[in-house]
Amino acid sequence: MTATPKPFRIHVSDEKLNWINDRVRTSTVIPDVPHDKGKEWDDGVPSSVMQEYVDFWRETYDWRAEEARINSTFEMFTVPIEEGGETIDLHFVHHRSASPSAVPLLFAHGWPGSFLEVESLLKLTASEGDFPGFHIIAPSLPGFAFSSSPQSSEFSLGSIASIYHKLMKTLGYDHYLLQGGDWGSLITRIMAMDHPDACVGIHINFLIAGIPSPLREPLTTMRFAAGYFRDTLRLKLGLKWLNGSESGFSKIQATKPQTISQVLADSPVGMLAWIFDKLHALSDPAYEWDKARVITWTTTYLLTESSAHARIYKYARRKMDKEVSSRIIPAEVALGASAFAHDPGYAPQWLVSARIGKNVVFYNDTHKVGGHFPSVEVPDLFIADLKSFVGRVRNGDRWKLLEGKLN
Template sequence: MSTAKPYKLDVSDDLLSWIDNRVKTARVIPDVIHASGDEWIDGTPTAVMNEIVDYWKTKYDWRAIEKKINETFNMFVINIQEADEDITLHFVHHRSDRKDAIPLLLSHGWPGNFLEVEHLLKLTNPEDPRAQAYHIVAPSIPGFTLSSAPTKPGFGIAQIASTYHKLMQALGYSHYVAQGGDWGSLISRSIALQYPEFCIGVHINFIFTRIPSPLRHPLVTTYLALRWLTPEEKKRLGRLQWFAKSELGYAQIQQTKPQTVSYGLLDSPTGMLAWILEKLKTGSEPDFVWENEVVITWTILYLIAGSAWHARIYKEAAASLEKDVYSRRISSQVPFGFSSFPMDVGYVPQWWAAATVAENIVLWRDQPKGGHFASCEVPAALIEDIDEFVRILREKGSSVRWEAVLKAGVNGKY
């Protein structure tokens, strides 16, 4: 395996010129008149698009944003061989100065990216000297933003998880904690399933899983059949059901025709922005404001990739998720934690997750506020839960595994 090399973001003038020309000549089509409160029912509204496209034309400065990204994030690339593919993996890596720091692998999903970890970088050197410190590692999914794309089908969640594990080994982190949301939650679960001897714990903030087997879990399926649910469980499951019924059109087209939809999205910066913004709005608290600058920056990162893999992951993952993730429980060797944010769309009750997701659930939190992008919306709450999960690992878990993860932190490179 090759060594990691420092990386600086430097988008070519030609690509920026192409993006600018597309934005300057963009057509924002009119919408129908909706009743108050229904403005987003058919997708990103014209009024919102007009405002943000005007901002992009007149105020947005990519070079200033690019400079800020390079100053904020310590970025690297490394070549990793996985499943007959040579992946140039982009990742953020911030090492702590603390000798007791442990490696924390943070995995994003779609339409997210590595910028989501900005508010978590403080974990390398927390203000409270008694708080746990972390070495932060945040890769970009192959084919997303700044990581190269696989060239053949079949590169699913298990292969992404293996790529990330190889990254951690290359960094000297033989043992580590994994955390993720959206696709990152499934990547983290796959890591725990494939490498339980190295992953000492998994914390996620998004859950999808299968219906429990009536033969193996008759009591759980009885609860489901009779809807023996608390009011809060009904509320959060109801949001999942609403999303599955009304909001999964994007996933169905990306799962079936990822190449076709990508021609349109990658050839139209404003089209990609509308596609992304709609999901940011859908998955967030109603009062959370996605700044224009942030939405445009996330959009440009996907345009830079020039790859259909932002959509293709839905097809490749769907083909193998049942076999690779949903049909297996994380063993008791790997403690599991979950944080549920009320405006997220992936949820099952703890007793359901115990039957299908993980044998050893040590932390379960129903947070009162936040959505799908918790690290952006409510980073303090997510940090609190990560710290509590790791405290449980430290105080109640295997002392041998804790010593191993401490040693891995000392041995880290770059």
């Protein structure tokens, strides 16, 4: 029997909120060492920046005001979904459009993001011209924000993809579109590969194609290795970033998720430093993060009281090749891809076609601004790409599957 979603509103207990505020009030910002100009972030979040944030948290930030704003902005629900012998109580945003032509779009976030990244898309429930409007669904990853944490050692990205597909079926969406960034880009790719009958199109903005196999993809390997292709340097720089100077966090979370989660769960300021270090590194250098936004994102991680937000790096990589890397999205699913200038997840169009999806209907790597969080950093550009992708999908034969199939 299919479970019925229940409306959800955030209300952090006074006890938990007082504990967080007390920890922030009594925290210590440790001194930094001198750095050359332009190198201030080389060792992590500078102490001067941390002090600004801690002072703001102590003196100005108001969680109750943020809580009220989130509750008034997002229509939220929870629903129990069985997967792999356990039940995940999944938290999700669901904004139904009043437009009769609207189609369902699932927005999938990653780390260190949250369902809050979908806010700029909520206005897309309205149809306009040729744009049909979206029914917007944005789940919180299992173990993130207000979704319960998986307990099985066999849990994987494929498990999340299955849960998200079941969510769409529960909501009455037999066919749908997908959008994903960070872990969400990989999860939605799995959904498109596992359920091509349901997934009509997928748009991603974190383009992880990996290194091609000389045995399976000799021509792609030759092109990848050739130094005269203009995209190769950008591709190599992205891989170097992901596997080099900025990869320490992922190595720790992929090997000792319980240890680092215990450390962070007991220190709100530590969690802030851990998250903001990557928000800064992954975004456009010209983008200025709003202090309240960063602290709100940090607080959602403190509220999980589990290691799932770190553990995803361990259970995902265990099956990465089987679930993602060795597979390709079939031709019946339309693929759109956007590469923003400061996102290390990059692949040129020829590599996207060779290793991610067979039917690339939209590709844009001309953005001069934006980073890993385009729906937050450059929402207008992000939405323009998403609408262009939808326009291309509407020209395909399978668009009719999305029409007239909504409950």
